[in-house]
Amino acid sequence: MERGTLILARKDVEEIISIDKTMKAVEAALKQEFEMPPKIYLTSPKGDFRAMPVHLGKYVEIKWVSVYPENKNKGLPTVIATIILNDAATSLPLAVMDGTLITNYRTGAIGGIASKYLARKSSKSLGLVGAGAQARTQLLAISRVFDLSEVRVYDLDEKKRETFAREMSQRISGNLLEANSIRECVSEADIVSTTTPSREPIVLDEWIQDGTHINAIGADAKGKEELDPKVFRRAKIVVDDIRQAVHGGEINVPIEKGIITERDVAGTIMEVVKGKKIRERRGDVTVFCSTGLAVQDVATAAMVYEEALKKGLGKRIELF
Ligand SMILES: NC(=O)c1ccc[n+]([C@@H]2O[C@H](COP(=O)([O-])OP(=O)(O)OC[C@H]3O[C@@H](n4cnc5c(N)ncnc54)[C@H](O)[C@@H]3O)[C@@H](O)[C@H]2O)c1
Structure with missing residues (x-):
């Protein structure tokens, strides 16, 4: 069994993600059963962090995302996110990936779906x-x-x-x-x-x-x-x-x-x-x-992960 965890940087996610693929993945996920507790918030001096866990089908995922409004003055994104995607069958961490671009695309996708x-x-x-x-x-x-x-x-x-x-x-x-x-x-x-x-x-x-x-x-x-x-x-x-x-x-x-x-x-x-x-x-x-919703994230992250495997993108490391 493959034990390594795939590290996907923003550039890898960028190579895969598109609004069409994200809309398709998110809309399909919204029709399925999933377990998703509400996100939890942690307030810090310059903004806040949110933890967003979810279980959808063969994946368990969590996004750790911050909103720091003053970051724009430092040339940094106001929203920065990291995603961990686990195998629901074994709990193994399959991938750790940039979640910032995924957040932007899945948020656009839900706006498109709601408008539709x-x-x-x-x-x-x-x-x-x-x-x-x-x-x-x-x-x-x-x-x-x-x-x-x-x-x-x-x-x-x-x-x-x-x-x-x-x-x-x-x-x-x-x-x-x-x-x-x-x-x-x-x-x-x-x-x-x-x-x-x-x-x-x-x-x-x-x-x-x-x-x-x-x-x-x-x-x-x-x-x-x-x-x-x-x-x-x-x-x-x-x-x-x-x-x-x-x-x-x-x-x-x-x-x-x-x-x-x-x-x-x-x-x-x-x-x-x-x-x-x-x-x-x-x-x-x-x-x-x-x-x-965390389910928007896991649907998009799973699509990115599966395509990264096919394309041989990312870097595999043994975390444990
Ligand atoms: N619903 C979701 O799933 C979701 C996901 C991501 C971000 N967000 C939220 O969406 C908001 C925007 O996020 P972003 O990543 O686009 O941030 P951003 O900083 O890239 O863009 C926000 C823009 O709003 C402008 N703005 C601020 N106050 C304004 C006002 N009163 N009138 C007109 N324009 C104004 C700013 O100049 C800036 O260009 C944030 O509140 C963020 O927390 C929601």
Whole structure:
């Protein structure tokens, strides 16, 4: 029996990963049975760490991921993750890999999957609030599902917005425009993805047209929120995991303030991909609250590992 552990660096993951493969792996995993306790948080002086364990089929996996907002001033990613993939049959550590790129791709993938099931089929326009790492994969994934004619991007940081527009316009067929305000970015969008670390509502309810689908991606820890809670009075809410969503997802602050309760949640993304219908009328507003699931990570990590074995990528070491 092979005892070595495969070490996969970012460059190895980069050689394998794509948004199409990640969406396929994540969507298939959401339809399966898995065991996934809610992530646990550790607060440190400059940010936080999260441990995310899961068992899916023949794999057990854990991601150890940090969110350090000030890292951007040091030229480092704000999100850094390491993944350990174990064999469920023997517990042997099969691989240790960079999880940062996997986090970005699997987060984009779930935005694409949620949009596929929740947004109107005729959706043509996308508004991206935030122009960082997650916004890039949101755009890649959503443009695989919809033939987007117009994408608007807004970021507080003008340089980031410009760089995003320059880089990403090469990768989609529709027009990519820089918006001068969040209002301009979202008010004519069929689909909106919010990917900022905001701790106060920045997208106002009055700017959201009837029929819009929103992927609320940025809020993934207690106290974070991007949407005006008034939107929840008319929106159908889908969460990825109710325990995580109540603790740190987009609905955490509105629930804490008593504006909505858990009973206002219409379903989970797992129920949605298995056939639960959420949108009833064209004018319904839908909000997908993503906190990030370990099952997204293991589905993507397993796909990367299996392809790395076939391609002979990575470095094998004997850990014990
Ligand atoms: N749901 C998930 O699964 C998941 C996964 C990864 C990251 N996240 C969260 O998503 C958020 C973004 O992560 P990232 O990796 O893209 O970070 P990033 O630093 O690469 O990008 C965030 C961008 O938001 C911009 N921004 C900050 N405040 C803003 C505001 N008020 N208005 C407009 N733009 C603003 C910043 O200038 C930056 O460009 C973080 O909160 C992170 O914790 C969620």
